[in-house]
Amino acid sequence: MPQASATASTGLAAEGVSIAYGRTVVVEDLDLAVPPHAFTALIGSNGSGKSTILKMLGGLLSPRAGRVLLDGRPMTGLTTKEVARGVGMLAQGPAAPEGLTVLDLVRQGRYPHLSLFGRTSERDDMACAEALALTGMSELAGRPLDSLSGGQRQRAWIAMTLAQETPILLLDEPTTFLDLAHQIEVMELVSRLVRERGKTVVAVLHDLNQAARYADHIVLLKAGTVVAAGRPEDVVTAEWIAEVFAVAVRVMPDPLTATPMCIPLPLYHRHHSSADG
Numbered sequence: 001m002p003q004a005s006a007t008a009s010t011g012l013a014a015e016g017v018s019i020a021y022g023r024t025v026v027v028e029d030l031d032l033a034v035p036p037h038a039f040t041a042l043i044g045s046n047g048s049g050k051s052t053i054l055k056m057l058g059g060l061l062s063p064r065a066g067r068v069l070l071d072g073r074p075m076t077g078l079t080t081k082e083v084a085r086g087v088g089m090l091a092q093g094p095a096a097p098e099g100l101t102v103l104d105l106v107r108q109g110r111y112p113h114l115s116l117f118g119r120t121s122e123r124d125d126m127a128c129a130e131a132l133a134l135t136g137m138s139e140l141a142g143r144p145l146d147s148l149s150g151g152q153r154q155r156a157w158i159a160m161t162l163a164q165e166t167p168i169l170l171l172d173e174p175t176t177f178l179d180l181a182h183q184i185e186v187m188e189l190v191s192r193l194v195r196e197r198g199k200t201v202v203a204v205l206h207d208l209n210q211a212a213r214y215a216d217h218i219v220l221l222k223a224g225t226v227v228a229a230g231r232p233e234d235v236v237t238a239e240w241i242a243e244v245f246a247v248a249v250r251v252m253p254d255p256l257t258a259t260p261m262c263i264p265l266p267l268y269h270r271h272h273s274s275a276d277g
């Protein structure tokens with residue numbers, strides 16, 4: 001048996017993975033070890049492959065080459081339910097049938113745990129109640145999703161993912177379309193899940209400063225490859241950000257948390273503060 005790395009045997013890892021849509025290869029020879037019990041943020045410009053990589057980690061896309069390991073086992077050898085008991089995924093902009101209530105949706109998170117006949121148990125009810133409580137959605141459980149605000153609806157989807165009770169959560173832009181208060185609420189919820197419940201989280205995030213503040217580990221992606229990965233203070237540097245986003249930034253410590261904070265430089269500064277223009 002090939003020797004698995006410590007991370008691969010306790011969580012999620014990709015080894016030499018390539019992914020293509022038709023003939024277009026969008027991820028090539030990617031190695032990614034997801035640190036267990038930590039919050040990892042995938043950062044990169046539009047089209048850099050973040051969603052593709054997340055779907056691959058969630059078993060929704062099969063790599064053309066290489067392999068994805070869940071607890072040291074290749075995902076290709078696992079059943080859909082086995083994967084779904086290990087990894088919960090919240091896709092970007094998910095859609096639900098009209099009239100579905102919050103509780104109906106959250107109950108769908110239990111499918112990998114249901115028996116052959118799909119019967120629900122007390123355990124399922126408890127998991128749903130806890131997921132609703134954690135996301136502050138208990139009061140709204142009976143409401144149809146289409147009657148909720150964008151922020152409430154997003155929390156309902158997160159509750160569904162939590163009801164799945166997986167050690168690993170994959171979240172694709174969980175804060176998009178949320179106002180600032182709800183963005184912070186979601187980021188803090190995710191942090192708590194990691195710190196208090198020992199969850200492993202990988203999230204695609206757009207806001208670099210929020211990622212630097214809340215994530216333990218940041219993976220910077222460009223054109224389907226990892227440019228840098230590590231602690232926020234090690235990878236959120238002016239050099240790496242210029243490389244990944246082609247913008248000049250100044251990085252300074254966040255006055256509240258001392259995590260790195262990026263301030264994009266106006267064009268004038270770009271022309272006058274760099275010797276090579």
Ligand code: ADP
Binds near residue numbers: 051
């Ligand atoms: P990101 O999440 O970083 O914006 P994506 O993973 O969505 O990037 O996309 C990476 C690349 O793959 C892009 O060039 C995109 O156009 C392409 N792509 C994504 N999904 C598909 C698809 N279903 N079919 C064909 N090409 C796709």
